[in-house]
Amino acid sequence: MGKTFAEKIFSKKVGHDVSKNDIVTIIPDYVMSHDNSAAISKIFGELEVDKLYDPNMLIIILDHTVPASQVKYAVNHKIIRNFVKKYGIMHFYDLNSMGGICHQVLPEQGYALPGKIIVGSDSHTTTYGAFGAFSAGIGRSEAAVIWATGKIWLKVPESLKIIVKGKLKQGVSAKDIVLHIIGKIGADGALYQSVEFSGETIENMTIASRMVFTNMVAEMGAKNGYIAPDEKTFEFLKGRAVSNYEVIYPDEDAEYVDVLEFNVSDLDPQIAAPHTVDNVKPISEFEGKLFNQGLIGSCTNGRLEDLKEAAEILKGKKISENVRLLVFPASKEVYIQALEAGYLKIFMESGALVLNPGCGPCLGAHEGVLADGEVALSTTNRNFKGRMGSPDSEIYLASPATVAASAIEGKFTNVRKYVE
Amino acid sequence: MIIKGKVWKYGDDINTDVIYPGRYTYQLLSPEEMASHSMEDLDKEFVKKVGKGDIIAAGKNFGMGSSREQAAKCLKYSGITAIIAKSFSRIYFRNAINAGLLAITLPEHVGKIEEGDIIEINLEERKIKTPKGEFEIPQFPKEVIEILNDGGLIEHTKKIIRDGG
Structure with a gap:
């Protein structure tokens, strides 16, 4: 029996064969946080360690309350800037850099790469799956623990395959498809699962449209989303990728909880x-x-x-x-x-x-x-x-x-x- | 760990925004302040009626939405010791366990627990005693048990760091 994307990426990461429902302890490639980095730094302080496990693992982006509209937010941002300076964090995007929303900045700045494992203290961290990464949301305490120890435990998720076929009508786009899918399977339709999207409609889509799918898997309860990287992905990453990467594809004979097929040719907004x-x-x-x-x-x-x-x-x-x-x-x-x-x-x-x-x-x-x-x-x-x-x-x-x-x-x- | 408390009942898909609104999410607040905003956009009476040791019973997908950890912590600081649900949103489940707040998935039997019931949770024996009978708690992974036994992820991690691991 072959392996799903999730099973393959975790097997590679831990160096031995793992399957769905196994629990693994891993060191992610990156841990992303945003305005909640102030709260994370406070929890990090409680852990009583004197240094970060690896400052280059952290990516911090100010995006949720920028520019500060009240003093409490300004204080929050100030704590983060001081922390970044104190610990020499290089991957920091403040208002004076090429920043923006974290889930857009990670791809643009070349961190969201095929085969990488990225966790982030934000539920839409799932977005980077559009580039063939495994990415999932975590809590603030977990982010603080990774800052200190480098480690997190994760369950290898079961996988759901969603195939999208058909040519969209004019005026209908990725958002309409993904809302339609969520409407069909429910807000918990992919709870705890790794959702692999495929099919001609997805293959013909731009990178930006694919990101709509992996972003919105959070709204079906999924742990992560995945779209197989192709020439469009590699083209997007050219000149952006901060490191080499290894593309991971699921096996043809991988085992899925379910395989759902949607034909979107007649779909309305x-x-x-x-x-x-x-x-x-x-x-x-x-x-x-x-x-x-x-x-x-x-x-x-x-x-x-x-x-x-x-x-x-x-x-x-x-x-x-x-x-x-x-x-x-x-x-x-x-x-x-x-x-x-x-x-x-x-x-x-x-x-x-x-x-x-x-x-x-x-x-x-x-x-x-x-x-x-x-x-x-x-x-x-x-x-x-x-x-x-x-x-x-x-x-x-x-x-x-x-x-x-x-x-x-x-x-x-x-x-x-x-x-x- | 034995927990005995009074039950407050909620429905399906209770999301993080109604448990702990976004307007407070990026402010650094004390445990008491966090507790005071618990369930603010869902049940304004919650903070008045909840008592120490109380338990929440809910439907499917409890805690769906944001990764905001305060949505778990605020309930703990309000006095809630355990949440029993048909299912949990995955980040919420982790946030609850990491905060030392027991999160029990009981898909078949949670519907038999009523508001106002006094129920007893025995984690060692994996049993929940309710007026409508005794139900088995599914086995937690050892990672979860260790965190719960240490009182949450932070204490658990401090112990590991102290032990040199």
Whole structure:
């Protein structure tokens, strides 16, 4: 019997054969943390060690509450900057570097590589699986323990294979597919599992679109996501990769918990309604619904192709006077590219507001929060009650194209009429 | 380890944002402050009614969402000693165990536990005594037992460091 991606990467890491449900103790290639590094440094202090296991293992990126909007956040950032200086941490991305959202920066800066094991104190750490890495979210205490000892124990997950086939209709994108899948299998549909995506639709996709899948596996409960690296991956990594890498592919005869196949040729734009990400229905069930705030950005949909899709719809048009539209590019690199391509000008002229790169309003900790009774239509990844501000607000999730078209009309709109 | 306490019941897919809202996640707060925000966007009465030693019983996918560790710690600081659920989100499970908060997966029987029940958890014997009968706790991996026995990941790691491992 062959091995899945997860079984192969952990077998290689520990130097002997391991299978699903085995528990392994490993030294990851990188441990990523963000604004929570201040809290992690406090826990690290409790461990009473005088040095980091390996300063080069740490990647720290400020993204969740940047720039600081209140003194408590500013203090948090100050603690992190002092820690970084004290311990000589090289992989640090502050506001004055080519930073942005951690899950965009790790790929851009060449850390997210095939065959690497990366853990991060953020649930969407799963994103790097789009490059053939094993990456999973961990807690703050676990991050602190890795800083001190280098080690973490992990269970080798069972694997679920999801095959996506068919050619998407105009105006339908990766986000619609992944919302559709989550709607079908549920918010715990891949609990504890390693989800391997394959099929012609995925193979034909850009790297940015593939990242939408591995990012959103967190919303099906998965431990990690995986997409087999190919020429597109290697092309993306050219000039970026910080080290050599070894590509790991699952065996043809690997054993999966289940193999699910989706044909997406007839798929319409999808919406995840409040308050769970698996509450998914086609746009037709929501057309005409009024909303207050549109959001385009985040680690899910804040990349150049997302901004391009939205800009093409908004070009020469004005958004409705009844909505506000916030655009927050995923990184400084994306911001500069969008600036050069003229997208940011299109957004600003349409009436949208372009924010700085970062997590922005996604988690309600910072800018752009919602008032009681307000409705948001957002390209982010979670629609939990109260996540973007008031517990009495509502969040609907959609693709960048759907948010752009809906912002023009001031109500939930099927983007297909703008692209056909 | 024997835990006896009163049960508070919650449903499926209880997420980290309602257990511990994002507006507090990037502030360094004391255990008491963390406890005061427990379940803030789900059940405003929770912090008033919860007592030391109480137990939460819940449905599937408890703790789904963010990796924020405070979502486990705030419940522990509120007095909760154990959470029994149909299933747990994986990061939440780890965060709970690492905080020394017992997280028990009991898919078949958790539905028989009612709000207000006084139940007894005996970890050595792997038994939960409830008004509707006695149920077996699934075997934890040895890594989890060691962390629980040491009172959480930090104490466990300090012990390992002290022992030179």
